[in-house]
Amino acid sequence: MRVECTVRVGTGAKHAKFQSGLSSYEQLDDTSFKFFVESFGQRGVKDLLKLALKQMETDCKDLVKTVKKIYEK
Numbered sequence: 185m186r187v188e189c190t191v192r193v194g195t196g197a198k199h200a201k202f203q204s205g206l207s208s209y210e211q212l213d214d215t216s217f218k219f220f221v222e223s224f225g226q227r228g229v230k231d232l233l234k235l236a237l238k239q240m241e242t243d244c245k246d247l248v249k250t251v252k253k254i255y256e257k
Contacts, residue, residue, distance in 0.1 A: 205232045 196203035204226040210218045223229050 205229070207232070207236070 194202040205223045207221045212218055221229050
């Protein structure tokens with residue numbers, strides 16, 4: 185038997201096959217949320233949360249830069 189494989193690295197933003205987990209939330213009241221995080225086995229839940237928070241921080245910084253550019257014009 186001969187097996188040939190090709191490996192491609194990607195992100196879940198580009199295709200769902202690259203997702204390493206699933207998350208959702210429910211708003212309980214005006215100040216409380218209930219979060220659900222499930223790992224598909226490639227990464228641990230804590231690692232997924234850390235990566236998600238890091239990405240949110242980057243996205244917020246990008247948003248601030250964009251808003252500043254709009255108001256500078």
